[in-house]
Amino acid sequence: MADMYRSWEKKYNATFAYLTASPDQLYPFLREFFEREGFPSGSAHMRHFTWLDANFISFFMSSNYMKRKTEILHMFLENTRHRLFVLIGDIFQKDPDIYASIYAQYPNRIAKIFIRKYRDDLDGQQRLETVFENIPKAKWKTFETGSDLPQDVFS
Numbered sequence: 001m002a003d004m005y006r007s008w009e010k011k012y013n014a015t016f017a018y019l020t021a022s023p024d025q026l027y028p029f030l031r032e033f034f035e036r037e038g039f040p041s042g043s044a045h046m047r048h049f050t051w052l053d054a055n056f057i058s059f060f061m062s063s064n065y066m067k068r069k070t071e072i073l074h075m076f077l078e079n080t081r082h083r084l085f086v087l088i089g090d091i092f093q094k095d096p097d098i099y100a101s102i103y104a105q106y107p108n109r110i111a112k113i114f115i116r117k118y119r120d121d122l123d124g125q126q127r128l129e130t131v132f133e134n135i136p137k138a139k140w141k142t143f144e145t146g147s148d149l150p151q152d153v154f155s
Helices: 002-012 024-037 056-061 063-079 095-105 122-131
Strands: 016-023 042-047 085-090 110-116 140-143
Touching: 016 024, 016 063, 024 042, 042 063, 063 085, 063 095, 085 095, 095 110, 095 122, 122 140
Parallel strands: 016 042, 085 110, 110 140
Antiparallel strands: none
């Protein structure tokens, strides 16, 4: 996946923002992983886990994740009006729902949506077909490993 990101960085002069539900206390480990794997540099947007959170599992499952990720995407789209965006996420979280909502508000700013899912995941594919029913099929695609992302985002 890092190879593809570097390819897009070079081909499109792409910049990267990494949005994750992970707590910011894990940032040193995330940064180490990105450096070791050769991901392009970019901003990291994480949430803060506090003792007020009931537990680690509920922290990851909270609706606050959706709200925060949506707010960050709005910030980028409102403050960088000259750029197109590629949204990459997982079917296992709320990324499809968040991205469908963002696309509805900024259809001309989203170049492509890529969602990672398991091979032969018919239930997952059906979920995506439903969530993305108002998004042209040419604007979204699934992938499995990252190495199967296209070299050309616009194909």
